[in-house]
Amino acid sequence: MAKRKRKTHARRRNTGPKKSRFSSGAILSILLTGVVIGLMIAFGAYVYTSGKYRTMGDGLGKLYSNIAEPKKPVEQEIKQEVTHLKPHYDYYKILLENERPIPRFDEPVKRPVVKKPVQKQAKTEKTDQPPRKTRSVYMLQVGAFRQKRDAEELKARLAFSGLVASIQRVNLPEKGIFHRVRLGPFSSIDAMNRADTKLAHQGIKAARMQIVQ
Structure with missing residues (x-):
């Protein structure tokens, strides 16, 4: 009779409600992760709509262009x-x-236009001079x-x-x-x-x- 009572008592213990596998700490970490992801999405949407994303990386682009540009001979x-x-x-x-x-x-x-000076008539003696070399x-x-x-x-x-x-x-x-x-x-x-x-x-x-x- 005692054995039967023990078995019945053990069965009653097993048929009770099962405890949740997740502790309170795991639930809190999941909530924090969701909040962080939400903040990142909101920040990305703000940057995109404000147009600031267009100026991001300009410094790297200028640095790359200066390095990649070949020197002129x-x-x-x-x-x-x-x-x-x-x-x-x-x-x-x-x-x-x-x-x-x-x-x-x-x-x-193209020859330059040279104005010829007006020469006055003068009496000169003829001399035989050799041509100038x-x-x-x-x-x-x-x-x-x-x-x-x-x-x-x-x-x-x-x-x-x-x-x-x-x-x-x-x-x-x-x-x-x-x-x-x-x-x-x-x-x-x-x-x-x-x-x-x-x-x-x-x-x-x-x-x-x-x-x-």
């Missing part, structure tokens, strides 16, 4: 500087009397500037490409003072052409001149 920099310093004067209008332009094949001959040298004129500092800057830029230039200051009648940047003198046209080819590779078009001495 020296010749390209010289070409840009020469273009910036390009004078707004016609080379053939600022030549001296003993300078004659040598045109290229792709351009017509002359020789010519050749120059390349890269630019002509009113300001000397512009001419010096162009001369320095050309030196980076291995071209030695000189600055000549001339005072032309009815035009004023110019500072001309020139290469030469060259003893032959071939030597002048070689220097002219180097300038052409850099996008510089110089005036070719023959100087009669």
